[in-house]
Amino acid sequence: MLYVFQVLNGIGIGMIYFLISIGLTLIFGIMNFVNFAHGAFYLLGAYLGYQVALSTGSFTLALITAPLALAAIGWLSERYFLSRLYDIPHTYQILVTLGLSLVIQELVISIWGPVGTTVAIPEALRGVIFIGGFPYPKYRIFVVLFAGILALLVWFLLERTRYGALLRAGSESTQMVSMLGIDIYRLFSATFALGALLAGIAGVLSAPLRGTDPFMSGEALAIGFVVVVIGGLGRFEGALVGSILVGVVQSVMSSVWSEGANIMIYVAMGLVILLRPRGLFGRA
């Protein structure tokens, strides 16, 4: 029963990781842009959510306003700064976005201090339910359901709307889409904003689980890239399956080899790279 529960727990963890990684896979896979500031957007989302919740007493308001703020920040960053990096090698994109990430981190420290904070779980979502004798928090169930609904919405956007079709076409050939009269760069700005919004949602939802701390961006970025590598670049289903796989590995390994639970995520990534370099759902 322990292992069954660890698998269920792993799926729950995986859905949290999905929220972190879906934005990254959109930006990385579809826009072919290596965004090392994605973790910093997650961090900023958590802190903005914390501030709104603290000031207004409303977690719901935090869940609405913080991601929208991140979307605006993402759009502005892309429009006036990051778009200049599209034509330069990935290594320089990494350098610049890493720099942006460090600036955001230090900004967070200067505003909120170096010590973390706690975000209270909303009253209605406190408590646990019992699954086979094991307690499972109601809040985590909410996060899983929320992430599931979000996953459906993102899938619908990418697969069933004109925007999604244009984005997928643009990822194949920017020039061709431009020649059809579409402002592909405006499309990319909107996608970057969407990626930042999703990172912001992940930050706000994760904060009651793990608290906020100024160094949480590094961990989020690492998980995000592991999921993208396992699932395949730019693949929505890859992000979903990859996230769940990472969550399950981490959870089950905490019972099998507890000190190695974290490292096994990277071992799993290594195995995927060896056996299927383009990822589980990546295109050849």
Add this chain to the structure above:
Amino acid sequence: MLTRRKLLVTSAAAAVSAPAIVRSAMSAEASIKICNFYALSGSTSSTGKTQFDGVRLGLEKLSKDYAMNVEQVTVDSEGNPGRLLPKIINELQNGTRLFAGGSLSSESLAIMPEIQKAGGVYVAATGADEITGKNCNRGTFRWLVSTYSAVQQTIAPLIEQFPNAKRWYTITPKYVFGEALLTNVTDLLKKKGLEHVGNSYHSFSESEFSGYLTNAVSTKPDVLVFLNYGSQSSKALRQAIEFGLKDRMKIVLVWSGGLEQYEEVGADLLSGVYLGCQYDHQIDTPVNKEIVAFYQSKLGKPPTYSHIAGYVDNYLILEAAKRCGSSDPAAIIKTLEGMKYEGPTGAEEVRAGDHQCLKDYYLLKGKEKSKMKSGYDFVDIVSHGRSFQPVEETGCKMT
């Protein structure tokens, strides 16, 4: 021409005035250089920055109290012993011989031999038993108590208080400090005839504890013991309460970070949780009241354990320098060995055999939010005391 008479008179005059010269060497114009290092960047920097503030303000007070000009050098350990070591070697090459600080036990263990080789003094701010145990050396001292003492003053009183608590589960970070705490806990539980029903190790960078908490729940413990520290212990505690474990078992955090951690976690989560700590601002001693009043005037709030650790580490060096009238490391070492002084926890002493300060460790309990008298009144002191192994049992062979 120097005559024998002149020589004798001059020598006599020098002999009489020499102590004054030496004393005046330690008076207002004297300069003493101390290098403090803490994690000022990286994932462990939250406590490092507080330690640094503790040192900065503490030296402001101490340099006035002792009428000494203290030259302070700050080194960022980055929470990484590999990066710290060359920086300390560089300081040694620059002539620095007095050191204090550390944010991780691995940092202290890495630099202790180098400082010892150079004939320097180091007052450690980290907890692994080895520092004043099997890795002890003549140059290293430590104010804060080791993991042995921490476990004896937290777990042992709880065993007495809860005689029906037979099953204990531990969650442990897999590095030298965590292993030391775990060894001490398992030894104590075995001695008391209690059952250690399981342990989950986790990595140093872990932030997802649900799997380990699930392991704990499966063993049905009476007490859940966290042996981690800093932001990891805050996350683990937060998730344990989220999983409803506070209602099912006692929770104890053996090595808490003090007030800054309690502020981070909050009273709602902290209430009913047992915490071990090196220091609390409520300690009722004249020295502590004076220190708290000073920091309160500077920070607008009471000092935390991280502040005080930085303060006391430097105080020990300066007090020894004052007593021996010299900033020479060998003289300071000799003075520190066996030095008795009034510290924040009362009468304290630097044990000569292993250079460990004998001081109290505190068992605290989180208060209900409604019972807090101020925004900093998170805990009640349940008990405190001193537990130290005899020197011969620590493994210390002083070189």
